[in-house]
Amino acid sequence: MEIAAVREEMNFLREEMKALREEMTNQREETKGCKSEVTNLKTEMKRQKDENTALHSEVVRLQQAMVEERSTRQTVVEELRQEVRRLTAPFGRLQGLVPRGQEEVVETQVPLESAKVRELEDRLSQALVDQKRAEDDLKESRATNSATETKLRETEARNEDLISKTNDLEQINASLKKRLHEMERTLDHERSSSKDKDEVIKRQLEEMQQQKEKQQALMNTKVALDAEISAFNKLLESKNTSIKKLCFPPGLSEKSLTNILQNSEGMEELTVTAPSDSTGQWVRLLPPSLGRLDVFGPGETGEPQTLVRRPDHGLTVVIGQADNDVINQLAKELGPRVTKLTMFNCPCVTTWALQRLLSALTGLEDVTLDCSLSGAITDASLAALHGCSQLSGLQLGRVSGLCTYIPVTAVSRLVVTCRRLELLFLFTTDELSQTVLDALVQADLGKSDDGTPRTLRFRVLEPAYGKLRQRSTSSIKVLKCN
Secondary structure, three states: OHHHHHHHHHHHHHHHHHHHHHHHHHHHHHHHHHHHHHHHHHHHHHHHHHHHHHHHHHHHHHHHHHHHHHHHHHHHHHHHHHHHHHHHHHHHHHHHHOOHHHHHHHHHHHHHHHHHHHHHHHHHHHHHHHHHHHHHHHHHHHHHHHHHHHHHHHHHHHHHHHHHHHHHHHHHHHHHHHHHHHHHHHHHHHHHHHHHHHHHHHHHHHHHHHHHHHHHHHHHHHHHHHHHHHHHHHHHHOOOOOOOEEEOOOOOOHHHHHHHHOOOOOOOEEEEEOOOOOOOHHHHOOOOOOOEEEEEOOOOOOOOOOOOOOOOOOEEEEEEOOOHHHHHHHHHHOHHHEEEEEEEOOOOOOHHHHHHHHHHOOOOOEEEEOHHHOOOOOHHHHHHHHHOOOOOEEEEOEOOEOEOOOOHHHHHHHHHHOOOOOEEEEOEOHHHHHHHHHHHHHOOOOEOOOOOEOOEEEEEOHHHHHHHHHHOOOOEEEEEOO
16 A cells, blocks of 8 residues: 555656646746747847937938038028128118219119119028928937937837746746755655565565465475375275276376376276476386376376277377477387377477377277377378378377368378278368378279288268268278267
């Protein structure tokens, strides 16, 4: 519960750190945008300041020029006015002071002076108009300068606001970094604590596993002892009569099994699971009276198989769920006393192990190999049966499992070589059954040992039988499997 709470807290911290990292990323993006905008504003402010400085310089220059122009024009105007006064003064004086004899001369000079006065007045008016235009230009420049200064102040205010916002974001970012570092330290501490607790749990689990293994070893010993006790009890109960049938449960050691077999005279049927420490010694102690032996691989068990065909002499061996080690021990110790061999559910058996077993059991009269041995049924393993001169029956596959591959040439050669072979069962596909029949029809089966023509009963499944029964010959009878 404590580990679960720690892991839950660590998951919560991871989620919170993930959220903080995302928030920091967003803050960085926003700060980056603000900094970019501040940079743009600073550039804009610099440009506007430059423009403002230029405008200010221009305004100053215009003001100076205006002052100079105004002073000049005032001087000109004053001079013009004095000139006008000077010109108009004689005219006033002539009206009452000129003698009669000189009136024509004066009248002639007056128009000339009047024209000059009008020219001077026109020049004076134009000078006043120019002065007013210059004053208007100066006012417009001042207004432009004022607007620029206003925009500059607004830009400066916006820049100050962005700088303040950037500073706030940087403070928030620094706070988030500090919090993230604190959480990372907390997470590292939790990880270290969790690692220590995991180490403790790991050691406890290892100790528990060791205890389980010890208990399992004790249980296996107990089962073996119980089996041995049970077997000895049966021997004690039947000390006056021979044991006909005995079934050993799995778990017996080879030593216990050999001790029992040493006192099993008269036994006819035995079902046994090969000991895990088996060396094959128990196989040598099988009593001569034994008629059937069912062997399972180490740790395996099962019910004895029901056999349809079984010779009335020799030893019948049924092997199930065995590996190469069991097969090799049986091949080494059984020998020619075996007259029937049935193997089922042995996918771990290799071609070499099967070949060695079939080569050793030279007294075989009937062989059944199911579909689990399809990978081991090869030309070499079937060729090992050529030494079985008494072989009369061969079955490949079972109703519960069809063989998907059979070496056709090897089967045909085996039928020709083993002249006593008169029964061939094929539990396989229709196409493969037809291929085997084609090979058998083309082969020369020859004659039996007594010189009579051979007849092979070729049994197949119902679907194939319907297709192949018309192809029966004098030497090959296609029959249906019952």
